[in-house]
Amino acid sequence: MIDNNDKNKTAREQDWRKELKKGIPAKDRTNIERVHMPEADASERVQSNIEVNRGITPGMAMQEAKRCLDCVDPECIKGCPVQVDIPSFIKYIEAGEFLKATQTIKKDNVFPSICGRVCPQEVQCEAQCIYLKKLKKEPVAIGYLERFAADYENQSGQFYTPEIAESNHVKVAVIGSGPAGLAAAGDLVKYGYEVTVFEALHDFGGVLKYGIPEFRLPNNIIDQEIENLKKMGVTFMKNIIAGKTVSLADLEQEGYRAFFVGSGAGLPNFMNIPGENYNGILSANEYLTRVNLMGATRPGHDTPVYIGKRVAVIGGGNTAMDSVRTARRLGAEKAMIIYRRSFNEMPARKEEIRHAQEEGIEFLNLHAPVEYFANGDGHVNRVRLQRMELSDPDASGRRKPVPIPGSEYDIEVDLVIVSVGVSPNPIIPQSLPGLHVSKWGTIQVDEEKMQSNITGLFAGGDIVRGGATVILAMGDGRKAAKGIHEFLNGRGENPQQ
Numbered sequence: 001m002i003d004n005n006d007k008n009k010t011a012r013e014q015d016w017r018k019e020l021k022k023g024i025p026a027k028d029r030t031n032i033e034r035v036h037m038p039e040a041d042a043s044e045r046v047q048s049n050i051e052v053n054r055g056i057t058p059g060m061a062m063q064e065a066k067r068c069l070d071c072v073d074p075e076c077i078k079g080c081p082v083q084v085d086i087p088s089f090i091k092y093i094e095a096g097e098f099l100k101a102t103q104t105i106k107k108d109n110v111f112p113s114i115c116g117r118v119c120p121q122e123v124q125c126e127a128q129c130i131y132l133k134k135l136k137k138e139p140v141a142i143g144y145l146e147r148f149a150a151d152y153e154n155q156s157g158q159f160y161t162p163e164i165a166e167s168n169h170v171k172v173a174v175i176g177s178g179p180a181g182l183a184a185a186g187d188l189v190k191y192g193y194e195v196t197v198f199e200a201l202h203d204f205g206g207v208l209k210y211g212i213p214e215f216r217l218p219n220n221i222i223d224q225e226i227e228n229l230k231k232m233g234v235t236f237m238k239n240i241i242a243g244k245t246v247s248l249a250d251l252e253q254e255g256y257r258a259f260f261v262g263s264g265a266g267l268p269n270f271m272n273i274p275g276e277n278y279n280g281i282l283s284a285n286e287y288l289t290r291v292n293l294m295g296a297t298r299p300g301h302d303t304p305v306y307i308g309k310r311v312a313v314i315g316g317g318n319t320a321m322d323s324v325r326t327a328r329r330l331g332a333e334k335a336m337i338i339y340r341r342s343f344n345e346m347p348a349r350k351e352e353i354r355h356a357q358e359e360g361i362e363f364l365n366l367h368a369p370v371e372y373f374a375n376g377d378g379h380v381n382r383v384r385l386q387r388m389e390l391s392d393p394d395a396s397g398r399r400k401p402v403p404i405p406g407s408e409y410d411i412e413v414d415l416v417i418v419s420v421g422v423s424p425n426p427i428i429p430q431s432l433p434g435l436h437v438s439k440w441g442t443i444q445v446d447e448e449k450m451q452s453n454i455t456g457l458f459a460g461g462d463i464v465r466g467g468a469t470v471i472l473a474m475g476d477g478r479k480a481a482k483g484i485h486e487f488l489n490g491r492g493e494n495p496q497q
Contacts, residue, residue, distance in 0.1 A: 017070060017091050026069055030131070034138040035064040042358040046328055049214040052355055053117070053147075058098070061148040065094035067140050071130055076142060079128035081475035082183075084108045086125060086142055093145055101149040103160045110162070110186040111179070111225045111474065113154060114208060116147025117217050119471040120349055154224060164232055165192035170488060173198060173256040175242040175428065178206025179470045180262035180461025182226070183477030184484075185234045188260075191485050196235040196256075198242050203293060206264055207462075208470065210293040211285070213322050215329070216352075243431035248457070258456045258484045261443065262477060265462035267423040271314070275372030276418075280306055280380040284315070284323045284419035291326055308415025310334045312383055314369055315419030316346040317467075321356050323417045328359055332415075335361050340368040340388050340401040366390075368401065370408065372416065382410045424463045432457075442466055449483030450476055458484055 038054040045052055056064070068090040076086045084105055092101035105112045121143035126132065129139030153159060170193050174181045177199040188195045203209055205222045230236065240246055248259055268283030270276055287305065290296035296305040311332040313324040316339035328335040337356070339346060342365050346353060357363070366388045373382040387407035390399040424441045436444040436453045443459040445452050450460045460476025462468055 020070075020091060020094060024066055029067055029069060030135060030137070032063065032067045034067065034141055035060045035144060037141075037144055039355075042355075042360075045215060046359050049329065051218055052215050055151055056144055056148050058096075058148075058152070061093050061098075061145055062096060064141050064145060065090045067131070068094070069130060075128035075130065075133070076125040076140075079125040080108075081124065081471045082109045082478055084125075084146075089149060090140065090142070090145055093149060098149055098152045099156065099158060099160065101145075102153040105146060105149060106160055106162055108478075109474065110228070111182065112146050113150035113221050114179075114217065114225060115471055115474070116143055116145075116150055117221070118208075118212060119143060120469055122350065124471065154221075159228060159231070161228070161232060162186075162190055164190055167194060167233075168192040169194060171196070171254075171256045172258045172260070172484060172488075173242075173248075173251050174260045174262065176200075176206055176262035176264055176461075176463075177204040177226070177236065178262055178264050178461060178473065179208060180264075180463075180473035180477040180480075181206065181260065182229065183474035184260045184262065184458075184460065184481045185477075186229055186232065187478050187481035188484060189229070189233045191481070193485075193488075194235075195233070196237060198240045198246075199236065199238045200241040200263075201293065202238055204236055204238060206262075207266075210289040211319065211322070213288070213292060213326050215325070216322065241427065243427040247431060248428075258488055259458065260450075260477070260480050260484065261428050261452075261457065261459040261463055262461045262473070263425040263428055263463050265422040265424045265465075265467050267425060267441075268418070269421040269423060270418055271369070271420060273370055273372070275374065275380070278372055278374040278380040279378050280308070280374075280414060281372060281416040281418065284313070284319045284417050285422060287323055287417050288319070288326065291330070297330060306415055308332055308413070310336075310413045311415045311417065312336045312338050312369075312411075312413045313417045313419055314338050315421075316341065316348055316365075317419060318348045318352055320417075320419035321348045321352040323419055324361050325356055325359060327415065327417070328361060336364055337361060338364045338367050338369060338383075338385065340366065341399075342366055342390065345390075345399070366401070368403070369416075373410070380413060380416055383413050383416060384408055384410050422462070422467050424466065428463070440466060446483075448479065449486065450480035451483050451487065456487065458487075 070087045074087045089101040089104040125142045126139040131137045132139040172193045172195050174185045174197045177197050185195045185197050204226050208222050268285045290305045307330050311327040313320050324335050367385045369383050370386045371384040372380050375381045387404045388401040391402050429437045450458045458480040460480045461473035
């Protein structure tokens with residue numbers, strides 16, 4: 001039941017938004033040009049891990065917010081995997097109510113400062129914007145505005161903590177502290193559960209911390225979001241490998257009544273071509289983890305990562321861009337992307353490709369490695385490439401890369417980073433013989449509740465999807481939290497809800 005205070009508040013907000021609309025006619029709003037994010041100069045940023053995108057000012061944010069037409073049926077919300085009320089938070093920014101904007105976002109997304117930086121808004125919420133779909137103009141900069149609101153809150157020190165239900169003393173375990181696990185934990189603790197997040201590594205954040213460089217997502221941003229979850233009541237435990245150092249049965253004996261598995265897809269794929277086992281050839285996962293999380297580039301490190309001068313990164317996704325740009329910052333004189341399709345098919349965000357080009361990254365598109373060679377010490381020193389061409393579109397409309405006979409040639413390299421996809425972490429599936437998994441090793445779940453065939457076991461993120469985006473993983477975590485809540489209510493284990 002909605003009380004009169006809630007009804008009055010809703011009515012006041014509707015009246016206020018109507019007044020904002022009257023203030024600037026729609027035609028004038030559509031004539032405002034989209035704001036452009038200030039960026040660190042390429043010559044400066046390749047010397048360090050400073051964040052490339054510098055954020056927008058309050059004035060820029062309010063001006064961009066004026067472009068929002070506050071559509072009656074906002075398609076942007078439908079394009080958001082966690083269903084943030086986008087028009088409402090943008091209207092708050094337009095009115096200068098920046099903290100209320102963040103509060104609005106946090107009702108559905110407890111990590112706006114992360115999502116504002118790494119989510120592919122251009123293919124999600126912004127892709128559904130009326131500007132793009134009907135007016136043929138640049139969409140409202142939803143991602144920039146989300147980041148602005150979150151950063152404003154962080155800088156103000158006035159952190160909004162969502163309403164937390166009274167504890168029901170029911171314990172739920174979350175396996176993995178990546179985006180799926182963190183989102184699930186955030187929603188579960190709001191329902192009143194006693195939530196513990198178990199992390200296998202020595203730091204929290206999962207792929208957010210080990211897989212994304214600080215020039216895209218600073219560690220202090222991730223740490224702040226985790227600290228907010230701790231304030232909400234979530235407990236974090238590290239250096240615990242669920243399925244190995246502790247079994248789910250052990251946790252069940254400790255009183256945990258339900259489990260969410262968000263252990264990710266940390267098993268790298270390779271191409272299985274000759275010479276791929278030479279020294280100096282490693283996966284993007286290992287490379288980024290050792291650099292971002294383990295400090296392997298620091299002097300005196302026990303297991304230093306090789307600092308290449310001629311670095312080739314195989315692949316065209318965001319992880320490939322992160323790897324090649326990291327190599328450039330570590331001193332590579334020549335850093336290359338080798339990708340078997342053209343720029344049009346490259347899955348990385350357009351912004352990341354542009355940033356890489358500005359930083360001097362060389363792109364060898366329509367090329368594929370076919371063999372590696374090594375010096376007398378067994379360290380890679382050459383890669384043989386084959387030129388490719390795209391076939392005519394097949395029935396699905398996709399153009400496949402086809403080798404051009406006789407087009408092979410060699411280039412010198414001293415470090416190769418392979419970024420051609422990942423497979424799900426196998427530890428949990430291997431520890432539960434009865435668990436239903438796909439032929440790719442992903443956990444099979446009900447898509448609405450994210451529940452597996454094992455009673456009380458839910459899963460989401462890359463362990464279910466394979467490699468996917470941060471926001472899709474978060475959407476899975478939120479759906480799973482709701483599924484767990486309904487499951488425990490059905491068992492009568494949550495009497496206060």
